[in-house]
Amino acid sequence: MNTKRAAITDVAAAAGVSRSTVSNYLNHPDVLSASTRERIARAIAELHFVPSDAARKISSGDTGTIGYIAFEFTNPFSGVIADAIERRALETGRTVLIANSAGSTRRQLEYLDLFERKRVSGIIIATLEELEPRLEEMKRRGMPAVISGRRSTSDQIASVSADDATGGYLAARHLLDxxxxxxxxxxxxxxxxxVSERFDGASRAVEETAGATLIAVRADERSMNAGFAAGVELATSGSAVPDGVFAVNDLVGLGVVRGLASCGVEVPRDVAVIGFDGDDIAAVAAIPLSTISTSGDTVGETAVDLLLAELGVPTREFPTRQRIVEPKLVVRPSTVGDVAPVTPPSVSGAVGRSTTSVS
Known part of the structure; x- marks a missing residue:
């Protein structure tokens, strides 16, 4: 018994037509005459031909699959965005292939190559690197992309990102207030x-406030362990311990709280701590962490909708390719627990960057 599956070329031979005519029958039957459609239908039935959905989609340039390259899944915020991307894609009848670059530029480029070879419809990429020239080349080859997490430097590449400078301002303003x-x-x-935009936003708030100072403590890994080391350093450096800390993200903020506590410094009585992102883990910590929340759901859903617009199947209208998600302040016990009021000194504000480095 011959178990070989019939191919489109077999149908074309049986019906006495070309392969392209069978393709038209499958995708655009209205362009064919009734007699031609009847011959092809009869051949399909006799050969038990099953059309390949994947092949038809590839030939049309839309596979129904989106590629998402995450930056680092060690940060819970990345998981929220990935979940939103997958959920929104499913709502529009699409699937998502997810890759994790772990912050590696080399891996980002490798995954871009892989997804292009896999002929996904388009790509969403969370990257800190300026990959716009590469993404523009891919777009010219028919592979659109959307950057998530930062604003695109190219007006040809769509992006969705948080307003980091405003978020930094809100964080410092809360501590000052x-x-x-x-x-x-x-x-x-x-x-x-x-990172620099969050610091610049905080600097603006400090510069507005008499008697306020701002220093920077490096924690380049942006992890809970890096935050813990920074907290210990702040408590034991011999300099005056700051009375407020703005952490670049919630993981670092939670680490700072633990580091300070390990040295006998109480949060928020001695030091008020605020993070950034709005991770769920920050809300259920032993001392729930105040934070600047940017909706990961909104970032993910908007990224998909921007990509669909680039593919020519928009689900909503966008005035520009670059979309900004506004942050909001979420106040929790890490800054507003039962503490005695702090009396600020009456000197002029100053901003600086310390030489302390934690990695």
Missing amino acids: IGRRRIAFVGGPFSVKQ
């Missing part, structure tokens, strides 16, 4: 645009 004046920013590296 509750009376804290010696502020430390914990994060890094400053070559990362999101």
Whole structure:
């Protein structure tokens, strides 16, 4: 018994037509005459031909699959975005292939190559590197992309990102509004645009406030362990311990709280600590962490909708290719627990970056 599956060329031979005519029958039957459609239908039935959905989609340039390259799944915020991307894609009848670059530029480029070879419809990539020239080349070859997590530097490449500068301002403003004046920013590296913009936003709030100072403590890994080391360093350096800390993300913020506590420094009585991202883990910590929340759901859903617009099947209208998600302040006990009021000194504000480095 011959178990070989019939191919489109077999149907074309049996019906006495070309392969392209059978393809038209499958995709655009209205362009064929009734007699031609009848011959092809009869051949399909006799050969038990099953059309390949994947092949038809590849030939049309839309496989129904989106590639997503995450930056680092060690940060819970990345998982929230990935979940939102997958959920939104499913709502529009698409599937998602997910890859994790773990912050490696080399792996990002490898995954871009892989997804292009796999003929996905388009790519969403979370990257800190300026890959716009590469993404523009891919777009010219028919592979659109959307950057998530930072604003694109190219008006040809769509992006969705948080307003990091405004978020940094809100974080420092909150610390200042509750009376804290010696502020430390914990994060890094400053070559990362999101990090530098959060610091710049905090600097703006400090510069507006008499008696306030701001230093920076490097924590380039942006992890809980790096935050813990920074907290210990702040408590034991011999310098005056800051009374407020703005951590570059929630993981670092949670680490700072633990590091300070290990040295007998109480949060928030002695030091108020606020993070950034709005991770669920920050809400259920032993001392729930105040944070600047940017909706990961909104970032993920918007990334998919931007990509669909690039593919010519928009689900909503966008005035520009670059979309910004506004942050909001979420206040929790790490900054507003039962503490005695802090009396700020009456000196002019100052901003600086310390030489302390934690990695």
